[in-house]
Amino acid sequence: MPGDSDGSALVRDFETINREDIAIVGGKNASLGEMIGGLKSKGVVVPPGFATTSECYWNFVNFNNIKDKLGNLIQVWQSGKATLADTGKQARDLFLKGDWPVEAKDAIISGYRRLSKKTGLENIAVAVRSSATAEDLPGASFAGQLETFLNISGEQALLTACRKCYASLFTDRAIYYRQTRGFDHMKVALSVGVQQMVRSDRSGSGVMFSIDTESGCDKIILINAAWGLGENVVQGTVNPDEYQVFKPFLDRPGVVPIIEKRLGDKERKMIYSEGEQTTRNVPTSKAERSSLVLNDEDILQLARWACTIENHYGGPMDMEWAKDGITNEVYIVQARPETVQSARKVGTFHEYSVADKGQTLTTGCSIGDAAVAGRVCVIESPTDIDSFLDGSILVTETTDPDWVPIMRKAKAIVTDQGGRTSHAAIVSRELGITAVVGTGNATYILHTGQDITVSCAEGETGFVYEGIAKISSKTVDVSKFPRTKTEVMINLADPSAANRWWQLPCDGIGLARMEFVVSNHIRIHPMALVHFDQVRDDAVKAEIEKITTGYKDKSQYFVDKLALGLARLCAVAYPKPAIIRLSDFKTNEYANLIGGAQYEPQEENPMIGWRGASRYYSPGYKDGFSLECKAIKKLREELGFENAVVMVPFCRTVQEAIRVQNEMGNHGLNRGEHGLKVYVMCEIPSNVILAHEFAKHFDGFSIGSNDLTQLTLGIDRDSGTLASLFSERDEAVKWLIAQAIKRAREAGRKIGLCGQAPSNDPSFASFLVECGINSISVSPGSFLAVKRNVAAAEAEAKGTSGGAVES
Known part of the structure; x- marks a missing residue:
C-alpha cells in the first residue's frame, strides 16, 4: 500500500481502504475509501484524503496512559458518583493534554504531505472528521455525535485537530449515546479522516x-x-x-x-x-x-x-x-x-387523523407521519435540561447533538430552524418522535405550559394547533388487501401529502385536482400573470412581483409551479394513470386568487355559472388556460410523466367538447399524440343523455356524483337548508349513474366514479360494481373500506360466499 512502510498501520490513504475496514478506520472513512475504489470508474467524484487507523488511536491512548484513567472515570459515572458533565470534561482533557507518539505524528504528517503533493497545493486546506469504529452501522447512526473541523491548514494545526477529534469521542453526548445503545466505551476506537476541502x-x-x-x-x-x-x-x-x-x-x-x-x-x-x-x-x-x-x-x-x-x-x-x-x-x-x-417494514404504515383542531399557531416541515398532543416546554439551551419536564413538547430554536438527552424525553419537538435533513429531523426520526422543524417563529409564538397539538399527519407541512385535538390512528397492512377486477383508485390534490400514500396498492389516481395546486402553491390568477403589465392594483402587482421573484416572464412561474405540483402526484401513481382534472374553480373562487378580482364577474349562482369547459375557449380566460396546457405539456414531455391523463370538467355540450380540444391542440395537446388520453367528467345530465356522442371525442368518463346529484335534483350542494334532500343514493341519481355506465361501455369507453359517495358510504361501491363500472376513485382514508367492499360485491356477483376476484 502507498505511504511510509513504517506508518501504513497508522495511516491509510482512502484508495487503500474499503467498507470491510470499519474496524480499522470507522464507518465514515471506510465508506469514503469504498467510493473512491469502487465508484470512481462510474463517475462518482470524492475528494482525496487519508485516515488514521484504530491502531493509531490506541497508540495515542497507550502512549499517554489514558485507558485505565478513562475506565475509572466511566465506572464512577455509571455508579452515579459523578455527573456526566464532569466525567466528559475530565475524559476530554486526557486527550487534549496528551502528546503524540513520534511514529503516529510522523505518519500523519507524511499522509498530509502526500495529499498536498497529490493535489499540487502546499499546506492544503482539509476537513478533519471523526469516524468511530461503531459508527454508521444499522441502528447506530451516531447522528453528528463526534466533531468535525473544517479549513484546517498546516501540519501543526492538523495534529491539533486530530487530537480534538480523539477527545470528541468522549463528549457528553457521545458518552450518553453509547451508554443508551449498549456500546462498551472502552472498545470503541476513533479514526480521523483527513480530506481535501471543497471550496463550497x-x-x-x-x-x-x-x-x-x-x-x-x-x-x-x-x-x-x-x-x-x-x-x-x-x-x-x-x-x-x-x-x-x-x-x-x-x-x-x-x-x-x-x-x-x-x-x-x-x-x-x-x-x-x-x-x-x-x-x-x-x-x-x-x-x-x-x-x-x-x-x-x-x-x-x-x-x-x-x-x-x-x-x-x-x-x-x-x-x-x-x-x-x-x-x-x-x-x-x-x-x-x-x-x-x-428499517421499517414495507407494506405496513400507520394512518393518523386529527379532529376538533384548534387554531393553527405555526407550521413547518413535518418529520414523521404521526400526531401528538401535550404541554409545551420552551428550552433555550441544553444546559437547562433540569427544567424540562419529561413527556413535554420540546420547543426550541434549533438542536445539535448536545440536545439528545432532552430530545429523548420529549413527546414531540418543534424548532424555529432547520429542514428535513437537519439534526433535529434526523434524531427525531431515529428516536421515533414527531417533530415540526423550521417554523421560523415557534419560540416566539408558543410558551411554556401551553397545550398544543403537533400534527405531521397531513403531508410535508407540519401543523401546530392550539389546544388538545382528538387524535386517532390505525395500522394498515397493504399486503392483506384483497385483489379486485374493478379498479380502486384514489383522489389526491395536495402534492406535499402525496408521498405518504405510495404503498397503497391502488390502481392509480382517479382524480387529481389541479385547482388545489393553483390555490395553495401558485396563489395567483393566471390572467394576472399573462397580462401582468395590465394589473391595475399596485399592491397586487407588488405582491405578484414578490412571489414570482426570479421570473422575468411571470407566466412561466405558473407553468413551472403547476407542472411540478402535478408531477409529484403523477410520481406516486406511476406507471399507473393519474387523471388530472383541468381547473374547475367557480368565479368567486377564481376571484379570491391574487389579482383575480380584476378578471372575474360576479355571478348570482357560480355553481352553475362560468366554470369548467366554458372558460377554456372564452376570450376572458383562454390566455390563462394556455398556461394550464403548457404545464401539462411540460409535465408529460419534459418531466416524463406520460401516465398523466387530462380530464375536462363541466362540459355541457358536444360542441363545447370540440372547442375545448381545439384550444388544447393550439398549445400542443392533441388527443392521441404521445399517448395522450382525454377524459370528460360525467356530472351533467346532458353527459349521460348524449354519452354516445361524447364518447366520440373522449377516451373515458369519470362520474362526478356530487354535481350530478345537484343538477338532477335541482339542489345547490352547498345549501344548508336543503342538505337533508341532497343524496347521491336517490333513485333518480342512481338511474343516471347506471345509464352512464351502460352507455359508456357500449361505446367502448372506460368509465369510473370520483365523487364522494363511496368514500362517505363504502356500501355505495356495491351498487357501482353491480352496474359494471370500471373504476372507483376514493379518498385515501376510505381506500381500505371501499377495496374490501368492492371485493365482497364482486364475490357476490359471481355467486360465491366470499373471497376476492382475481384481476
Whole structure:
C-alpha cells in the first residue's frame, strides 16, 4: 500500500481502504475509501484524503496512559458518583493534554504531505472528521455525535485537530449515546479522516438521501442545499432549499425528472476564516436568499450519483455533497446507510387523523407521519435540561447533538430552524418522535405550559394547533388487501401529502385536482400573470412581483409551479394513470386568487355559472388556460410523466367538447399524440343523455356524483337548508349513474366514479360494481373500506360466499 512502510498501520490513504475496514478506520472513512475504489470508474467524484487507523488511536491512548484513567472515570459515572458533565470534561482533557507518539505524528504528517503533493497545493486546506469504529452501522447512526473541523491548514494545526477529534469521542453526548445503545466505551476506537476541502464556502453544500425521509418512498431522491460550508444544513441552523428527483426517469434521454424545487430562506452561510476560528457564519445576501443553490444539471448529477451509490451498497443511503465555487465541480464528501426508513417494514404504515383542531399557531416541515398532543416546554439551551419536564413538547430554536438527552424525553419537538435533513429531523426520526422543524417563529409564538397539538399527519407541512385535538390512528397492512377486477383508485390534490400514500396498492389516481395546486402553491390568477403589465392594483402587482421573484416572464412561474405540483402526484401513481382534472374553480373562487378580482364577474349562482369547459375557449380566460396546457405539456414531455391523463370538467355540450380540444391542440395537446388520453367528467345530465356522442371525442368518463346529484335534483350542494334532500343514493341519481355506465361501455369507453359517495358510504361501491363500472376513485382514508367492499360485491356477483376476484 502507498505511504511510509513504517506508518501504513497508522495511516491509510482512502484508495487503500474499503467498507470491510470499519474496524480499522470507522464507518465514515471506510465508506469514503469504498467510493473512491469502487465508484470512481462510474463517475462518482470524492475528494482525496487519508485516515488514521484504530491502531493509531490506541497508540495515542497507550502512549499517554489514558485507558485505565478513562475506565475509572466511566465506572464512577455509571455508579452515579459523578455527573456526566464532569466525567466528559475530565475524559476530554486526557486527550487534549496528551502528546503524540513520534511514529503516529510522523505518519500523519507524511499522509498530509502526500495529499498536498497529490493535489499540487502546499499546506492544503482539509476537513478533519471523526469516524468511530461503531459508527454508521444499522441502528447506530451516531447522528453528528463526534466533531468535525473544517479549513484546517498546516501540519501543526492538523495534529491539533486530530487530537480534538480523539477527545470528541468522549463528549457528553457521545458518552450518553453509547451508554443508551449498549456500546462498551472502552472498545470503541476513533479514526480521523483527513480530506481535501471543497471550496463550497464560495458555492454551496448540503445533504442527500436516496429515499424519501418521511414516507420511505423508494422512488424519490431528496436533496437539501444551502450556501457555504455544509455544517449549517447538517446542524439545522438554516432552512435550506429542497429538491426532489424521480428515480425511474433518471436514465431517460431528454427528460428532467426534478419534481420539486422549494426555495429555503438560507439566512446565513459558513465561510472560511483566518486565525484560531477557521470558519465563521455570515448573513447571506438578498440575491442568495432569493436564489436556488443548485441548477438542474447539478441536481440531476447528484441524483444519478445517489442511485449509483445506493446500488453499490445495496440499500438506501444518506450522503453529504459539496460544490466547489472555484471549479464549479460537485463532490460527494460522505455516504452512510440510511437507518430509519430502511428499517421499517414495507407494506405496513400507520394512518393518523386529527379532529376538533384548534387554531393553527405555526407550521413547518413535518418529520414523521404521526400526531401528538401535550404541554409545551420552551428550552433555550441544553444546559437547562433540569427544567424540562419529561413527556413535554420540546420547543426550541434549533438542536445539535448536545440536545439528545432532552430530545429523548420529549413527546414531540418543534424548532424555529432547520429542514428535513437537519439534526433535529434526523434524531427525531431515529428516536421515533414527531417533530415540526423550521417554523421560523415557534419560540416566539408558543410558551411554556401551553397545550398544543403537533400534527405531521397531513403531508410535508407540519401543523401546530392550539389546544388538545382528538387524535386517532390505525395500522394498515397493504399486503392483506384483497385483489379486485374493478379498479380502486384514489383522489389526491395536495402534492406535499402525496408521498405518504405510495404503498397503497391502488390502481392509480382517479382524480387529481389541479385547482388545489393553483390555490395553495401558485396563489395567483393566471390572467394576472399573462397580462401582468395590465394589473391595475399596485399592491397586487407588488405582491405578484414578490412571489414570482426570479421570473422575468411571470407566466412561466405558473407553468413551472403547476407542472411540478402535478408531477409529484403523477410520481406516486406511476406507471399507473393519474387523471388530472383541468381547473374547475367557480368565479368567486377564481376571484379570491391574487389579482383575480380584476378578471372575474360576479355571478348570482357560480355553481352553475362560468366554470369548467366554458372558460377554456372564452376570450376572458383562454390566455390563462394556455398556461394550464403548457404545464401539462411540460409535465408529460419534459418531466416524463406520460401516465398523466387530462380530464375536462363541466362540459355541457358536444360542441363545447370540440372547442375545448381545439384550444388544447393550439398549445400542443392533441388527443392521441404521445399517448395522450382525454377524459370528460360525467356530472351533467346532458353527459349521460348524449354519452354516445361524447364518447366520440373522449377516451373515458369519470362520474362526478356530487354535481350530478345537484343538477338532477335541482339542489345547490352547498345549501344548508336543503342538505337533508341532497343524496347521491336517490333513485333518480342512481338511474343516471347506471345509464352512464351502460352507455359508456357500449361505446367502448372506460368509465369510473370520483365523487364522494363511496368514500362517505363504502356500501355505495356495491351498487357501482353491480352496474359494471370500471373504476372507483376514493379518498385515501376510505381506500381500505371501499377495496374490501368492492371485493365482497364482486364475490357476490359471481355467486360465491366470499373471497376476492382475481384481476
